[in-house]
Amino acid sequence: MASPRRLTKQQTVVAATLALASRAVSAQELHERLVAKRGRIGLATIYRALEAQVAEGTASRVERTGHVTAYVACVPEHHHHLVCTSCQRVEDLSEVAFAPLIRAVRRRHGFQVDHAALDLYGICQTCHDAHPAGRPGAPSSHRR
Amino acid sequence: MASPRRLTKQQTVVAATLALASRAVSAQELHERLVAKRGRIGLATIYRALEAQVAEGTASRVERTGHVTAYVACVPEHHHHLVCTSCQRVEDLSEVAFAPLIRAVRRRHGFQVDHAALDLYGICQTCHDAHPAGRPGAPSSHRR
DNA sequence: ACCGTCATTGACAATGAGTATCATTCTCAT
């Protein structure tokens, strides 16, 4: 009784473009790309398509600095993300990597962690190597 | 050369109110409380005071559903948070609990995790006990 | 293939968190 979920051009092209990106992309960025490559498409449609994909499990939300939500093409299996705050590239991290931590938190704090927010932001190998000596962005230890 | 950091009534009362809350509070919520208890105070002042505290290390940002940033009184030492998405209460989690995971991620993915986003959202012991048969809020497993 | 239903679309308006501005007020070193 849920929803007949119709397969439209827009839903298809949004999903395809997101999958092609293989990195975190905001709704606005997707909109720009699609307008450039396929002509008019409503921004609201992008948001709705992304929301549908997140609900399906084929996409996942990640937070980006500046209060912007970005999206990543995803497999429905339960896993987590390593989001590079420099190049926006995303790596998947299996659920098992977190298992010990989640167990410890639950055992020692009685706290049931919700996986949804377990994305790890940081600097990927590639970006790290790109900044050998002089650090442009410093450690930025306690920043967002 | 940094900033002379002046001690004003506003900075003091914001810090005190945040510390008193012992849970995640948004800038808007703090503003409402302070207006109610102490008369006029600018919303922008709240934001500035909170930003200053975050920079100092005496407060930390956490994300709340609906694209809202909430703040928690904090100790400057490096640690992480368990944020209950039901009652907004926050527990501190020592850095050491994450060490093995961070090391593994770095070793296996070459990914340097930035601690700032390492807050864990979920259901605390108290809220979990308050829903025995699991009905009102359900697990909400894959949601934000 | 044709129809009719109704989910989806898209242009536009609206919301709302957060920021910029700037004249005024207040802190604090001298």
Add this chain to the structure above:
DNA sequence: ATGAGAATGATACTCATTGTCAATGACGGT
């Protein structure tokens, strides 16, 4: 006490995201 300039607060503003609704299009039934 005095002055430099940091902080305040009222306001306007930015902009990501959502709501609205008439028009469009997908698709099951025929």
